[in-house]
Amino acid sequence: MGRKGRKRQAQKVARKIQLAVQEEAFKKAPHSFVFNRGHVGNNVKQLITDMRHVMEPYTATHLKSRKKNVLKDFLIVAGPLNITHFIIFTKSEISTYMKICRLPNGPTLTFKVNNYCLAKDVISFLKKPNLEQKQFSHHPLLVMNGFSGESPNLKLMSTMFQNMYPSINVNKVKLNDIRRCVMLNYNSQTKLVDFRHYNIRVVPVGMSRSMKKLMATDKVPDMSRFNDISDFMMREAYSSESEVEEGAQSQVLLPQDMSRRGNIKSAKSAVRLTELGPRLTLQLVKVEDGVCSGQIMFHEFIQKTKEELGAMEAYRQQKKILKEQRKQQQQKNVERKKVQKEEHKQRSLEGMKKKGQLKVTAGEAEIENPGQDDSADEDDDVEYYRQEVGAEPDPDLQLKTRKRKKLYQKGTGGDFKRRKIL
Template sequence: MGQSGKSRHQKRARAQAQQRNLEAYAAQPHSFVFTRGRAGRSVRQLSLDLRRVVEPLTASRLQVRKKNSLKDCVAVAGPLGVTHFLILSKTDTSVYFKLMRLPGGPTLTFQVNKYTLVRDVVSSLRRHRMHEQQFAHPPLLVLNSFGPHGMHVKLMATMFQNLFPSINVHKVNLNTIKRCLLINYNPDSQELDFRHYSIKVVPVGASRGMKKLLQEKFPNMSRLQDISELLATGAGLSESEAEPDGEHNVTELPQAIAGRGNMRAQQSAVRLTEIGPRMTLQLMKIQEGVGAGNVLFHSFVHKTEEELQAILAAKEEKLRLKAQRREKQAEDVLRKRERREANKPLLLTLLAFGALGRAVLRSHSMSAAEKLRVALLVAAGVAVHASSYVPYLVLRVLNVAARQRWLARCPSFADEAQAVRALELGPYLGFQVTRGLVPLAMCIHPLLYMAVVPSLGCPACRAGRDLRDQRPGQDQPLPALASPEARPSLLLSTGPCDSDKAG
């Protein structure tokens, strides 16, 4: 029995949905988190904790070797669709955190004033709530106090927002929000508080005993007379099992959330539990590009307008010299290539003629006249090539030397007329004329072969040369008959002679 059409449609719809999911995943921001230099054990552990924060849109098992440079990481990040680098480094004085946007920047450099690892945060909690299902989706980013405090603050907020995928508040599934990343900016100290929380939603309006029963945790009821005492007062429960809820964390759910009692349009409390890591950051500087570029902002170094103009002028001069060196290198490569291409026909001709002369001299089947004819042909070919290529090469060298002298005198010219008068047109015009005479050797070669080699000449000249070379008294070959009718007359005319000879 054949396969039904419904299953084919289901497979097609499933494949299309999978393709859409792959495209949506590729469009989301991805990141690399790693350390540079001699970071130490604690900073390396901090980088691993940061990977847990930005999961799942990061390389969880990324390994960067000491010999790998930043350019290697950038080259690998392009094909993988990585958009951000989070780099931790350590010096003798402090720990630094760099946030880079690929491929064109900018780069934000922070000083890590304080940090606490995940294991330290979890060990300080009485009850921690952290499981692997929480890291199946990116965290919810919350930015606080990023107001109108300058363009550098706005750029910081934009960089942190682009680090995580955007959320559509009308279509978001609340079951995918299991974590929260809070970044708070303090305008007075200009520091950032980096906090990572786990989100838990519980229903409100029920006693502690009812919550226990909903969670399938049965308390000790040996001291109770009736079940109503448990539901009414929550007797037998410790005070640490109850968390104070109020207006600050109670909200009405727009959709049902996984968990007992979290129904749509019902009151529930949102509780946060810190799971680490914890950092206190301070912005140091903002640079263009990836790790290198103009400093757009610096917290401690402030330059005047004149100093900025001088720095920009120095950088422009450096870029100009670099472009000039590249242009000169390109010209040198082109000139060397033209020189090789120009010398190649002459060298190949000399090599071919040399091999031909050697073969002729070692040949024992050729007469002296034939060897002399071949030697004449070789000498004529070399002379033709030398007469066309030698002037071209000499005048080309003279033209290049004249151009270099003119370029050396270029800064001293007062105006364009003086520069035009200083041009040496003789070597240039001679070079252009000889440049057109170079292909002349190829045109003369066929005529040279026809004049020297008899087998390449015209038929009439070859027949006349054969008649002149024939010795007197030698039997002449019979001319070719034009038609079969001439053969009988020829036989009749030769018959008597044969009979006389026979008689």
């Protein structure tokens, strides 16, 4: 093998290793299903579509849920597809609700959606929306604010949100892969969570507007109105209006080179956020122990006494015992029916052996009855003539006898079909 052949072989091996690493990382990342239960209306269905875009690429973008589907159907499919979270939207006469379930054993957090705004409405108010499709090929960066506290419900809510998105290794992450971010802000006074979804764009600092325009495009701008390129560059003040908007708090030193022009390593750049939508204002209402069922660990509006909690726990245990008893009884019934079926089969075979001889061939099964032959029918006719006439029959007299032949052939499904030939 020559040098080129060895090089190609090494490239193939490296490609296979890289694909295996990517597949393993994809399996370990949290995946989600976003769907609705019950009738929700067109606006909530559009909100579900927007939430699927937020959760991309680790979600089923084109998931279809029908009215006849129950929660158990989604749970059965979730295991082979490595689904870790369900985001379920429901609607009642009071409000719209969003449930976040952790699979396979819970817990389930139920949020009341006080207000929401669709992505199309957010984009319609933007002067320069960023609708680049490549930004949805990587998962968003999660930014949380105000979730520090000693409340167990707050800690559980913070852990649930963190586990919905893949973790980031600061030493290995590529800045070009961070295109979006999800911001969650918790207000401890109103107990509301503000959900926002932004696009991240990094622009170089210290350039005029003309220079930025020249760096951002591959085409040469129209300079027919200018005598020199300096006139084009100096037509505006060095400190442009874009630079005025870039405060010191939004400027960062890039640790890596980025794909956008002017963003080089160890250079100052400004971070720009463009909202993509949707917007949600959430309020935690209920926390359940299981997946949309189980013991209620927290409720915002209903408080139970110790006696009521004890009665509910006793009722839950009773239901669990009855369910286990029904399961055992069902298993016994299945075993009993199997035994009865086998006994019935043996009795049928024994009865067939007593009546006749059972012959089974490759293409058909035939049953023969070696009882009386055709000569017995002829003897019966002769005896009948003797009794009625009182004399022996004439040898030239031909007594007609009806002969029956039974033929059994194997039909479809292993059954025997009987056909009479007269």
